[in-house]
Amino acid sequence: xxxxxxxxxxxxxxxxxxxxxxxxxxxxGLIQGLVLxxxxxxxxxxxxxARGPQAEPLRKAAEDAVAALxxxxxxxxxxxxxxxxxxxxxxxxxxxxxxxxxxxxHAPPKAMGIxxxxxxxxxxxxxxxxxxxxxxxxxxxxxxxxxxxxxxLDADIYGPSVPRLLDIREKPKSRDGKVLEPIExxxxxxxxxxxxxxxxxxxxxxxxxxxxALSQMLADVAWAPLDVLVVDMPPGTGDAQLTIAQRVPLxxxxxxxxxxxxxxxxxxKGLAMFRKTQVPVLGIVENMSVFICPHCGEASxxxxxxxxxxxxxxxxxxxxxxxxxxxxxxxxxxxxTPIVALAPDSPEAxxxxxxxxxxxxxxxxxxxxxxxxxxx
Numbered sequence: 172x173x174x175x176x177x178x179x180x181x182x183x184x185x186x187x188x189x190x191x192x193x194x195x196x197x198x199x200g201l202i203q204g205l206v207l208x209x210x211x212x213x214x215x216x217x218x219x220x221a222r223g224p225q226a227e228p229l230r231k232a233a234e235d236a237v238a239a240l241x242x243x244x245x246x247x248x249x250x251x252x253x254x255x256x257x258x259x260x261x262x263x264x265x266x267x268x269x270x271x272x273x274x275x276x277h278a279p280p281k282a283m284g285i286x287x288x289x290x291x292x293x294x295x296x297x298x299x300x301x302x303x304x305x306x307x308x309x310x311x312x313x314x315x316x317x318x319x320x321x322x323x324l325d326a327d328i329y330g331p332s333v334p335r336l337l338d339i340r341e342k343p344k345s346r347d348g349k350v351l352e353p354i355e356x357x358x359x360x361x362x363x364x365x366x367x368x369x370x371x372x373x374x375x376x377x378x379x380x381x382x383x384a385l386s387q388m389l390a391d392v393a394w395a396p397l398d399v400l401v402v403d404m405p406p407g408t409g410d411a412q413l414t415i416a417q418r419v420p421l422x423x424x425x426x427x428x429x430x431x432x433x434x435x436x437x438x439x440k441g442l443a444m445f446r447k448t449q450v451p452v453l454g455i456v457e458n459m460s461v462f463i464c465p466h467c468g469e470a471s472x473x474x475x476x477x478x479x480x481x482x483x484x485x486x487x488x489x490x491x492x493x494x495x496x497x498x499x500x501x502x503x504x505x506x507x508t509p510i511v512a513l514a515p516d517s518p519e520a521x522x523x524x525x526x527x528x529x530x531x532x533x534x535x536x537x538x539x540x541x542x543x544x545x546x547x
Contacts, residue, residue, distance in 0.1 A: 287395020338507020
């Protein structure tokens with residue numbers, strides 16, 4: 172079966188007529204952010220805000236038209252609505268700032284859990300470069316080794332790291348063209364936008380498309396059954412973090428920081444964001460806590476030491492432990508064989524397993540309801 176091309180997709184969409192304009196959705200400029208990767212298609216149908224959810228049949232028609240093409244494995248079509256500051260509809264490259272179709276323009280989206288998933292944990296940081304994804308992957312593997320059925324969601328749309336950290340190169344499949352099957356690796360169920368794009372391909376998406384993609388990776392993936400889903404959050408405190416906090420009842424968040432003052436300032440911001448969205452902070456973990464020379468075994472505190480512990484005590488949250496800065500963690504991560512999986516009895520892996528035990532101890536506590544977030 173020949174692979175579908177971008178031209179095939181555009182031709183199929185050109186046969187879908189927008190009832191409001193009488194033109195095809197292509198001529199009407201309603202299709203934005205079209206992505207085609209090895210049989211998997213994603214795009215948004217962008218309509219004026221006044222049409223809102225009433226345009227859902229048009230979205231479905233566009234999705235069905237593409238899904239009917241030979242060689243198409245899955246289609247993700249998102250309905251968006253955007254109004255520019257002057258009050259008109261904006262159509263530019265990429266996905267415009269939008270509200271999801273299942274919500275009124277200024278109403279918070281409906282909170283929901285994930286069927287068959289008992290607990291959802293966010294691993295977050297206030298800034299990039301602190302090793303958050305490495306911690307998330309090894310934490311997920313540690314929970315799996317403790318007997319939990321564990322999944323891992325890479326929620327960093329702009330900089331997905333999980334495909335490299337787990338050396339996953341295959342594409343997710345879909346049995347019905349709607350729900351994606353997660354990739355299974357090292358006992359984990361894993362999903363990442365990085366599975367659908369080239370490693371060096373930039374995601375030039377605006378906030379609403381990112382929020383829609385995250386919502387779909389939470390709801391439209393066959394996660395069940397899982398005891399815990401670990402979400403590797405993007406760094407910072409923006410749309411993606413709010414979307415996840417709003418869409419699912421997070422059990423709590425693990426904040427990752429290095430000991431240095433600059434990282435701790437941003438870690439405080441991340442902690443404050445979760446508190447404002449009523450997400451429990453399970454604790455802070457200090458990554459790259461101490462460098463151990465692989466030749467002489469001498470310890471060196473390159474980024475300082477103890478800053479995360481002191482911050483946790485000051486802010487009244489648990490301190491979850493220290494992860495050393497050693498070549499073995501970097502080497503195994505780059506090779507796609509995380510240290511917890513490759514050498515579970517090593518001192519480095521035991522540090523991650525201690526973190527996993529600390530997090531596991533929080534899972535018996537009551538689950539919160541997802542909050543309503545209103546931006547004033």
